[in-house]
Amino acid sequence: MALILFNNLTSKDKNDAVERLISASTPRQDFFLMIILSVLTATFGLHLNNSAIIIGSMLIAPMLYPILSLSLGITMSDHRLISRSVITLARSIAYGIGSAIAATWLFSSQFQTLTPEILSRAEPSLTIVMVAIIAGLAGSFALVKPQLNETLPGIAISVALIPPLAVVGIGIAEFNWQLVHGSLLLFIVNTIGVVFASMITFSLMNFYVKREKAQEVIKKEDKKIEREIKRAEDSKGK
Numbered sequence: 001m002a003l004i005l006f007n008n009l010t011s012k013d014k015n016d017a018v019e020r021l022i023s024a025s026t027p028r029q030d031f032f033l034m035i036i037l038s039v040l041t042a043t044f045g046l047h048l049n050n051s052a053i054i055i056g057s058m059l060i061a062p063m064l065y066p067i068l069s070l071s072l073g074i075t076m077s078d079h080r081l082i083s084r085s086v087i088t089l090a091r092s093i094a095y096g097i098g099s100a101i102a103a104t105w106l107f108s109s110q111f112q113t114l115t116p117e118i119l120s121r122a123e124p125s126l127t128i129v130m131v132a133i134i135a136g137l138a139g140s141f142a143l144v145k146p147q148l149n150e151t152l153p154g155i156a157i158s159v160a161l162i163p164p165l166a167v168v169g170i171g172i173a174e175f176n177w178q179l180v181h182g183s184l185l186l187f188i189v190n191t192i193g194v195v196f197a198s199m200i201t202f203s204l205m206n207f208y209v210k211r212e213k214a215q216e217v218i219k220k221e222d223k224k225i226e227r228e229i230k231r232a233e234d235s236k237g238k
Contacts, residue, residue, distance in 0.1 A: 100169020
């Protein structure tokens, strides 16, 4: 069964997966806008103690892609893809935390402090680690299988990367360092779990042989970013 699951991919399937993943994790301005909007949504949901809003925030967040891209880079021993993914992830974290801080400061008079939803995002546990590992396996597997791509939003919800990030910002805004420590640890644990699990999947699927394809896609995406910047500068000058 394992052989069928992991070794029935064509070269085209792998090329498409590499292109899809790198494209989805490319550090464009719209990517970071979606990160900011998702963290803002999560911040309001956490303060309002509304689980439906929190779930909605995870549906619009593209945070899972740079983490999977990092896993792919490690699997391929591709330093360029690794550094690119780390930079995208770091900028996403900075924008996300900054957004949560700003929202908490601006609307502090309207918010409850330390709701149950906030407190629950500051308690890492072995169970949560297992969920992150399972979600990492599911996410990387679904990414490679086109017929399973529609399950990715559900996987993003299960691994819950955005709410802990929002709680980090809330903790900083409230000067609650215990809250910051717990939520940041939860985010790191979730991220490591996803990276570890998806590395296993990519290794079993032998994605190392697609290193040249990854380099080709990175160059193409970087050129797209350059063209977008140039168009924006030209429009500004008119």
